[in-house]
Amino acid sequence: MISMDTKTIDEAVELAKFEQKIANEEKIEPSDWMPEAYRKNVIRQMSQHAHSEIIGMQPEGNWITRAPTLRRKAVLLSKVQDEGGHGLYLYSATETLGITRSEMIEALQSRKAKYASIFNYPTLTWADIGAIGWLVDGAAIVNQISLQRTSYGPYARAMVRICKEESFHQRQGYEIMYELAHGTPVQKQMAQDAMNRFWWPSLMMFGPHDADSAHSGQSILWKVKRESNDFLRQKFIDQSVVQIEVLGLELPDPEIVWNEERGHYDSGPIDWDEFKRVINGGGPCNYQRIKHHKKAHQEGEWVREAVRAYRLKQQTKNVA
C-alpha cells in the first residue's frame, strides 16, 4: 500500500513538472518523464507523418522514368530521395519514444497506422507531378512550419531540417505547372485538370474540421499540434489563390471568393465522405500502395540480411 501511494505521489509530481514545461514552451526530451497518453499521441502523429513521407514516394516515383526531360528526371529523382530522407529522420525521431522501426512498419503494413490520404490518389499525367509538388508539398509545408514549434524536441528539430528541404519541392512543382499553364492549350488543360483533382484532397490533408477532429483537442493542449486544422487550411487557401491566378488557371472551387470582413477567402464545402472513405481504405490506390510497400520491403530483405551478416563478422573479427 505504501509503495502504491508513493508511486501515485511521484507520478503527480512528475506530471506537474511535465505540465509546467509545456506551459513554459519548453521541449520534452526523450529521457524526460511524460504521461503514457502523451507518448502514445506523439508516436501516433510522428509515425503517421513518417509513413506519409515513405508512401508519398510512390505516386511521384511512378513518373521518374517518364519525366519529359533529363533535367526533370534529375529533379524528380532528387525530390523523391529527399522524401525518403524525411521518412528516415522521422522514423528515427519516433524511435526515441521507445517504439521500434519494425513495429512501425508492421503497423503500416497491417493498416493499423495511417498515412496522408492524398497518396491514395493516382498520378495520371505529368501535370500531376507539378500539382503534387506545388499543392501537396505546399500544404505539407504549411503544416510542418507550425510543427517546428511542437513540444516534443526530436520532432521539432526534425521539422526544422525538413522544412529547409521542402521549399525546393514546392517550387519545382510550381515550375512544372507554370510551364504547362503557359504552353499549348492541351498542356494548359492538363495543368487545369491536375490542379482540379489534387485541390480537394490537398485541403483534406489538414484533417477534419476542428469541431470534428478526434485527436485535436488534447494535441493542442499538449502543444504537439500548434495550430488548428481549420486555421492551417485557411492559410493554405489564402496563399494558393494568388498562385493560381499567376498560373492563369480557373479556380478549382467556384465558391472561392474574397471575404473583406474576415480578411480571408471563403470557399466551398469539402466532401468529408470521400475523405473518410479514402482514409479508411476505399481510395483508388490504397490497396496498391500497401501491396507495393510490402513487396519492396520483402525484396529488400537480402540487403538487411547482408548488413546483419557483415555486422556479425565485424564483431567476431574485433573480438578475435
Added chain:
Amino acid sequence: MNQEHLAVYEVFVRSNRGLDHKHVGSLHAESPEHALMYARDCYIRRSEGVSIWVVESSNITASTESDVENFVEPMDDKPYRHATHYVLPEKVKNM
C-alpha cells in the same frame, strides 16, 4: 598519472532545452561517467548548458577533410536541389 593511458572524450552540450547538442571540445577521462563530470566542471561552469553528451573519440567515425572533394563534390553539380534554382514569377512573392 600518465595521460596517455586515458581515453579522449568528445563533449557535446545542449545549451538550451529544445536545441541540438553541439560539439564544444574534448577531454581525457578514465571512464564515461568521469568524462561527464569533468565535462560539467570544464564546459558548463557558467550554466552554458542543460545537458551533456560525452562520446569516446575512438568511437567516432569521421570523414577526412583531405578527401573532402571526393566526398562531397558529387553534390556540386546538382544546383536543382536548392530552392533558389527555381525562379518565381514576380507576382508570387515567396514560396
